[in-house]
Amino acid sequence: MSRAARTAPRAPEAPLAAPGRPFARPPADTARADAVLARCRELTHPALVDAVGQLDPWTGRMAAYALGWRDAGGAPDPTGSGGKGLRQALAVLSAEAAGADGATALPAAVAVELVHTFSLLHDDIMDGDPLRRRRPAVWRAYGVGPAVLAGDALHALAVQTLAEAPGERAPAAVRHLSRSLTALVRGQADDLRFEELPWTGPDAPGLAAYRAMAEQKTGALLGCAAALGAELGGAPGATVTALDRAGRHLGVAFQAVDDLLGIWGDPVLTGKPVHSDLRQRKKTHPVLAALAGAGPARRELAALLGSAEPLEGPRAAYAASLVDEAGGRAATRAEASTHLEAARTCLAATRPAPAAARDLDALVGSLLDRAW
């Protein structure tokens, strides 16, 4: 850079973000994001149905239940939901961002959606969560043994779907997916291990450890989804890497918002009881951030969490107010914002095709204020 450039005065109209604070953004256009997600779900659905059709009838029925297509008895379920389909959308949009047809990404979109379904299914067993998307979890509907089997079937089917994808980039895509799968398991292991650690003191999980866990547990698969779409879409290696990083940042942000919803989310929209994560004494970002600070609210929160008494009703509500007062809620929202901005930066660096860029922007913009 020339000396002139270095000393050039900043244009007065260029707004500057305060250190550590994100750029101001227009309010999220949720309707636009929903339309993008719906388009990608529609594109992926037939391929997903084809893939699940390869399963034996029994695990196939459990998979159709987990994906929200059928009820536990096998009848079509108009109330079922397979989720928003964020991962399949990232795969499709990143192929389009690389200038390819979204359909190129279908084996990747199917694979990441199957991996996501498998991981929810097994995580619900490990966490003892009885509900998933407002219906009994698969292990509650069919039993633990069958749920283990159905998860294994989806895991294997995901790898097979991608391994049999056409094109010379498929092997690299499979390597990427397999690394994401080991990262996903490692993240889940860390998450479960955190539950055994103390809330405070030198052995407590810090925010850096929490972020590393979230990057593995949630970020690895979002990064993989974005990277694989670009990979199958024939993008250069640098684009694939940048999209992987974008997805990882999205994952950390997504987990942070998930943690906010786990305490302050609307039970009607989340399908979980109010203050759910606090009742279960889950070590989430808002709580760890609150405990990382100082002041009376922090001390009172630590005492409440450390006591043997159950955190129900008013006690849970009081704990939530202490987390807020000690700065945990704001810190987690800032964490989500920071990583959404980082994701935007990574995405912009890939110079995405304009239409895909707009769709990705709508999607990213909707994540901070999502209610699902």
Added chain:
Amino acid sequence: MSRAARTAPRAPEAPLAAPGRPFARPPADTARADAVLARCRELTHPALVDAVGQLDPWTGRMAAYALGWRDAGGAPDPTGSGGKGLRQALAVLSAEAAGADGATALPAAVAVELVHTFSLLHDDIMDGDPLRRRRPAVWRAYGVGPAVLAGDALHALAVQTLAEAPGERAPAAVRHLSRSLTALVRGQADDLRFEELPWTGPDAPGLAAYRAMAEQKTGALLGCAAALGAELGGAPGATVTALDRAGRHLGVAFQAVDDLLGIWGDPVLTGKPVHSDLRQRKKTHPVLAALAGAGPARRELAALLGSAEPLEGPRAAYAASLVDEAGGRAATRAEASTHLEAARTCLAATRPAPAAARDLDALVGSLLDRAW
């Protein structure tokens, strides 16, 4: 074939097998087979240790327990056993049979051994089996949730190990492994589903359905092991296919012998109680073969199995004697022999390198009379 050849008298010294009966074979040289297995275990062990070392400490500790290296507390376990290592041996020997160094097959040997360990770990949860190789199953030692996680970690690690193998044949190897994984799950689903079916009548599982199940549940991975060794060893496609078929036949034979051991095996050697499979009313080949016949023993057996009373002690012993009398034991031994012969035929067709051929022969020869 010329008319002369077709009408040429058979050489009097060539022994003929009776229709449906295998060629007479010399008694199995168990010591030689054990030495072959030990050599392959020794070759594979460092690579297996390296792979498991990539797991996070928690799932890594469960994996080391499942592989017989450590006790549940993480201390070295001199009494632990990781099994004979048949799958890793098939991978190594098939590379050698193709004229390659056995070490070429190491990523395949490690992958199939990890898949085998994962499947045992999850199957024990599904079947509620409390013991594995004379020690508490992983789910009994660590809990169901952690055991689900450890299985997932091994499953993912297996795919990753093979996906990152060097050489241009690795992608085909990964495709093969992924198909075997879906077959394995399908076989386990069929096996569990059989337990819900009646013993007799039109809905009972027949012997053909049983064989199809065994080929998926046990044969797919043995076939994969043999095929992958040849694949990584650079063998032609026809050799890979023939070795896959050989391994599938070995798998069906192995399952038949397993079924014999499940009823008549020595509890000291199998680590299971005597008549174990009958006590659990498992639908195994000897029982299904006995029920497929006629006569008083078959009728009495059907009545015994259909009654609500537990099959314990003398009742289990009586059921075993009825299975034997109704021809189930002999039929299962014949099933094993037939498939071992078929495996030999497939192996011979690949014109294996002489030293590997001898090792494979010793291994195959030991399977019918194995006690493990």
